[in-house]
Amino acid sequence: MAMPQAVKIVEVGPRDGLQNEKEFVPTNIKIELINRLSAAGFRNVEAASFVSPKWVPQMADGADVMAGIERRTGTIYSVLTPNLRGFEGAVAARADEIVIFGAASEAFSQKNINCSIAESIERFVPVAQAAKEQGIRIRGSVSCSLGCPYQGEVPVASVVDVVERFAALGCDEIDIADTIGVGTPSRTREVFAAVTQVFPRERLSGHFHDTYGQALANIYAALQEGIEIFHASIAGLGGCPYAKGATGNVATEDVLYLMNGLGIETGIDLAKVVEIGDFISTSIGKPNVSRAGKALLAKARSEKSTCV
Amino acid sequence: MAMPQAVKIVEVGPRDGLQNEKEFVPTNIKIELINRLSAAGFRNVEAASFVSPKWVPQMADGADVMAGIERRTGTIYSVLTPNLRGFEGAVAARADEIVIFGAASEAFSQKNINCSIAESIERFVPVAQAAKEQGIRIRGSVSCSLGCPYQGEVPVASVVDVVERFAALGCDEIDIADTIGVGTPSRTREVFAAVTQVFPRERLSGHFHDTYGQALANIYAALQEGIEIFHASIAGLGGCPYAKGATGNVATEDVLYLMNGLGIETGIDLAKVVEIGDFISTSIGKPNVSRAGKALLAKARSEKSTCV
Numbered sequence: 001m002a003m004p005q006a007v008k009i010v011e012v013g014p015r016d017g018l019q020n021e022k023e024f025v026p027t028n029i030k031i032e033l034i035n036r037l038s039a040a041g042f043r044n045v046e047a048a049s050f051v052s053p054k055w056v057p058q059m060a061d062g063a064d065v066m067a068g069i070e071r072r073t074g075t076i077y078s079v080l081t082p083n084l085r086g087f088e089g090a091v092a093a094r095a096d097e098i099v100i101f102g103a104a105s106e107a108f109s110q111k112n113i114n115c116s117i118a119e120s121i122e123r124f125v126p127v128a129q130a131a132k133e134q135g136i137r138i139r140g141s142v143s144c145s146l147g148c149p150y151q152g153e154v155p156v157a158s159v160v161d162v163v164e165r166f167a168a169l170g171c172d173e174i175d176i177a178d179t180i181g182v183g184t185p186s187r188t189r190e191v192f193a194a195v196t197q198v199f200p201r202e203r204l205s206g207h208f209h210d211t212y213g214q215a216l217a218n219i220y221a222a223l224q225e226g227i228e229i230f231h232a233s234i235a236g237l238g239g240c241p242y243a244k245g246a247t248g249n250v251a252t253e254d255v256l257y258l259m260n261g262l263g264i265e266t267g268i269d270l271a272k273v274v275e276i277g278d279f280i281s282t283s284i285g286k287p288n289v290s291r292a293g294k295a296l297l298a299k300a301r302s303e304k305s306t307c308v
Numbered sequence: 309m310a311m312p313q314a315v316k317i318v319e320v321g322p323r324d325g326l327q328n329e330k331e332f333v334p335t336n337i338k339i340e341l342i343n344r345l346s347a348a349g350f351r352n353v354e355a356a357s358f359v360s361p362k363w364v365p366q367m368a369d370g371a372d373v374m375a376g377i378e379r380r381t382g383t384i385y386s387v388l389t390p391n392l393r394g395f396e397g398a399v400a401a402r403a404d405e406i407v408i409f410g411a412a413s414e415a416f417s418q419k420n421i422n423c424s425i426a427e428s429i430e431r432f433v434p435v436a437q438a439a440k441e442q443g444i445r446i447r448g449s450v451s452c453s454l455g456c457p458y459q460g461e462v463p464v465a466s467v468v469d470v471v472e473r474f475a476a477l478g479c480d481e482i483d484i485a486d487t488i489g490v491g492t493p494s495r496t497r498e499v500f501a502a503v504t505q506v507f508p509r510e511r512l513s514g515h516f517h518d519t520y521g522q523a524l525a526n527i528y529a530a531l532q533e534g535i536e537i538f539h540a541s542i543a544g545l546g547g548c549p550y551a552k553g554a555t556g557n558v559a560t561e562d563v564l565y566l567m568n569g570l571g572i573e574t575g576i577d578l579a580k581v582v583e584i585g586d587f588i589s590t591s592i593g594k595p596n597v598s599r600a601g602k603a604l605l606a607k608a609r610s611e612k613s614t615c616v
Contacts, residue, residue, distance in 0.1 A: 020427070181603070184569025185528050213562035213599035214569070217524040220493050244610060246603040254521035261492025268413035295489070295554040302552060 004228045006265035008044060009255060010175075010205065011037050013280070015046040015080060015236025017249055021284060027061045028284050030142040031068040036276045037234065038072040043270035046231075047077045047101065050086035066093035074183075078139060087127045090136070097137035097173075100124045102166070104159040105148035117158070121165045128169040139173040141207065141247050142165030144216075145191060146176075146183030156194045162286040163195045163204075173203045174230060178218065180242050181211025185221035205229030210252045215250035216258055223262070230255060235277035236289035251290030253277055255300045271296075312536045316352060317563060318483075318513065319345050321588070322373075323354040323388060325545025325557055327366050329592060335369045337591050339376040344584045345542065346529070349576035354407065354539075355385045358394035362468045374401035377462035386447060395435045405445035405481075408432045410474070413456035413468040425466070429473045436477040447481040448474030451514065454484075454491030454526075457550040464502045469544040471503045471512075483539060486526065488550050489519025493529035500533040501606060507546035513537030516558045519548045523558035524566055531570070538563060543585035559598030561585055579604075 014034050017023055037045050047069065048062035062079065071077070073096075078097040083088045090098050092304045102121045103109045109117045123169070131138050142162045150153050159176065166174050176191060182189075188206075195204060206222040208215035219230055233249035240246040256270045281288040288294055315481075322342050326333055338356075355377065356370035369575045371392035379385070379402075379423040386405040398406050410429045411417045414438050419427045420575050450470045456462050467484065467565065474482050484499060498516075503512060514537070516523040527538055564578045571610040582604045591594040596602055 184566055188568050199413065210605045212565050213524055213559065214566060216521055217528040218497055218567060220525040220528060240603070242607075244606055246606045247599045257520050258492055258522060258525060262494050291518055291555045295519045295548070298552055298554045299550075 001224065001226045003262065004226060004264060006228070007259060008229045009252065009266050009268060010044040010229060010231045011042045011252060012046040012048060012207075012231050012249065013037070013237040013252065015049050015059070017233040018132050019049060019056055020239055020241060021058050024058060025284055027068065029065045030061070030065045033234070033276070033280050034069045036272075036279065038070070038264045040272040041161035041266070041274060043074060044076040044078065044188065047079060048093070051069065051080060051082050051091070063089060063093050066095065076137065078167070081127060082127050083123070087130055089096045091134060091259045095136065097139055098127070099139045099141055099145060100127060100132055100169075102162050103143045104150070104162050105151050106158070107145040107151035108144045108148045111150055117162060118165070121162065121169070122166055125171060132170050137172045137183035138170060138173040139175065140169065141177055142166070143179040144176045146178040146187055147180060149180050156191055158236065159191055160194050160198055163199050167199050169227035170195055172190060173205060173229065174199055175205040175207045177207035178209055180240060181209030181214065181247070183208070183218055184214050185217050188218040188221040189225050192206065192222055192227055192268040196225065203225050205231060207231040209240060210236065210247045210250045219250070219258065221256060223264070234273065235281045235293055237280065247289060251277075251293060252291035253290040255298070259294040309534045311530065311531045312572060313373035313535060315567060316537045317350065317351045317560065317574050317576060318537060319353060319537045319542060319560060320354040320515075320539045320557065321345075323357050323367070323480045325356060325541040327364055328547055328549060329366050331592065332366060333592055335372045335376065338369070338373045341542070341588050342373070344580075344587065346378070346383045348477055348584060349574070349582040351382060351575065352386065354385040355387060357402070358397035358401070359388060359390050361406070362474040371397060371401050374403065376513070378493045384445065389435060390413065392438065393432070393437055399442060401446065405447055406435070406439055407447045407449055407453060408435060408453035408477075409449040410470050411451045412470050413452040413457070413459050413462050414466070415459035416452045417455045418557070419458055425470060426473070429470065429477070432477060438534065440478050443479045448476060448477065448479040448485065449483045449485055450474070451485045451487040454486040454495055456487060457488050464499055467499055468502050468506055471507050474582040475507050481513060481537065483513040483515045484514035486517055486558065488548060489517030489522065490517070491526055492522050493525050496526040496529040496535050500530055500535055504533065509534050510536055513539060515539040517548060518544065518555045518558045524562055527558070527563060527566065531572070536555050543579065543601055554598060559585070559601060561598040561601035561604070567601040
């Protein structure tokens, strides 16, 4: 299969990346981050989460963030909604898309939310119905699609099953998430080859973590399966909660560098993104873990130095 | 083309990885590193460099390192030799393979050694002849094969030209090196597709740097071109001299994790390699930059902690 000529990059840093930060990131920083990202050309930004602030205190200011950002025409601002209450918050905040989620691993589902995969997705029925009625896009996120911290191997059939359940709920887009970054390219291709049989290829996306350094190889593998949407997190924001100190989300700068090298259109300005990566890393006092970001920043800063 | 069922991983950490360390790494540490690597199953270790200690003081103890290591049957211990004097040192040290080098970039060659590519390779004629006479293997390293810090783009034809020159010198193996890590998968495939027309595929290797995070994607691309030999550096030892603070050689642990995931045989024990990465990082006081290494170490250390 020919690789796509253009892809959509979904920037998840403001939500997935920041959500585990212990130190509260000021609302104005979150707003500036999102505004700069949309100005750099992102067509989809995961901007906030309408979950209980008891669970995720970092995301407690979701309504203020959504109220404060400048909406760029053509950019979809997504928010995570675990339940109907979260959905109501999302509607009030004028979210363009809500994100619902379920694990492909039974062990993960039981350990995390104390119910089966099937039950966990059943609970989203009212949310999905309400979203459909109000014309709000729905994205379903299939976590642990390439492996689970509890059960290890996750059968491809389990991923397909969750995708079918999300499709039945009316999801507009479904992401195959390697939540703990354990996947490798052959398995990635196998999973995408299977799920494209039950859901349209052009509405499936790849969400990869770089915990084991495999994210870009997996993205290259998914491109070869014709996948056209990828998630990434600016400066590699977001760790891996299952291995302290380990790398989390794949860095947006690295993904854009890959796409540019492959001649695949993204509509996003890499140079601007590198600056945004520097801005947010500096703002929250965390090291920038994007390799392309670090290299391009180092290059810009030492442009005058000679090196033989 | 089908991917290979088995690959050879050349561990370059003791030479390429350590050579730029400012603080001198004690000889006994270098020896322990090499011994542990060969015990973990590596069939080829780049162990030392017989260059002038004025140029590379870190490698001044090459003869002592080679004298001190335990030779594992079946493992090739390679050393870098810039000239006949270096070659004599390599012979005295009982090296199994010498490494000679040339750039695919005319600008790089001129800037670095003040002569043309053709002249630089011509200078290796007496070294290559002497190696052939003594039955010592020769590896030719083609630097800047995917890009140059001075001229930028490097024509594929230039890489092919250097490979042909090395082939004419009698090289047993030739590595295509992305010295500054700028390559991406399509270009990688294009270059390998071209060089396999002039040199046997099974004796070509890929030497990738992870400066822009692309190394594993490039390795996966090269595997799809049937390449069977890859270089890697334990714990990602070795920076990028052209961008201070940027990442250098691809980490061995990440490469092994990829190969294991793809079901490609390496004969190397990843768990042992992760421990060796921890040993050398700790010994020289540098952060371990292998993502798989860090994740597997973190996992081992937090095995008892619960995470929900």
